[in-house]
Amino acid sequence: MIDSDVFVQSLQNLGVNFFTGVPDSILGGIIAELMNRRLYTPAVREDEAVGMAAGAYMAGKMPAVLMQNSGLGTSLNTLISLNMIYRQPCILIVSWRGQGGKDAPEHLVMGEVMPQFLDTMKIPHRTLTEKTAGDDFKWIAEIYQKQQIPVALIITKGVVKGLHP
């Protein structure tokens, strides 16, 4: 299991310096760590978070947006009609609720289709594991720099230490 402070430090090491989003339980530890470091600007909807990140990017920041995968649905139009067409990159830290069909009913449909959904939207994505973490972060930064579009790092339950381990 990756510690939340190691996770946040890894993103900061990539140059990420603007964090916003909407919480999820899987991301609880990461958000608590970001708040400890006074780095987190809370948003009320994921599309708003993506919009704020786009503004911060244009003002010289390297942004990351945290969200549960349901937020991909909420922010879809912003991702495709702002970020993709204007070439405004951001790092999406997305928790994979509903993975393997083991979750509350509202998460099951998105939990099942999320990888195909991201493929269809042409949003590059990779699922973080403890073993490959170094490569995963490197890959994220490369896509961000080269393609200048949103890139998603998927967080499954138990990979990053939460608030209630």
Add this chain to the structure above:
Amino acid sequence: MTMRPEEGTLISRAQAMAAVLELLTDQPVIVCNGFPSREAQKIADRPTHFYMIGSMGNAPAIALGVALAKPNKQVVTFDGDGNVLMGMGTLATVGALKPKNFIHVVFDNEVYGTTGNQPTISNVVPLEKVAKAAGYAHVVRVLDREDLVYEFKDLLKQDGPSMLLVKVNEFQEEAERILLDPPDLTKRFMKAIA
């Protein structure tokens, strides 16, 4: 439903926008999608303008991101009533974060003008009061050009977040689509505000 425009508004959005742009110089301006962006491009195309062609409802969110990242620059967003209603949660985010350098100008014509003047609900929902309740430091509602100029000059001198809501009529200026490609708009804007 009452008739629109509610209070017998005299000026068009383009006239109101021209009056505001005359008072601005090199402040970043995020302009919402639809005709407001086209009209701003026609009235005064400046590299500090970011014209949106999609992501309706997100203009103040983008402006907020710029304002937080550039706390020493006054950041302006041009918005519409349909846009504010769509992204109303952002009034709360702005009201809670209270960026002093954030000025929200809403051109309220009570219709979705770009899609054929279907009514919004801003004739019965006073958006500046929503912003005030959410925590904006100053909100003003104006109906004519003279008040607009007076109040906007005043807001430019004050700490925000502020909202200037201008009641405008439904008239839509003949204005062509946004000329630059979206990635070029991003680059131009980034260079201009760097």
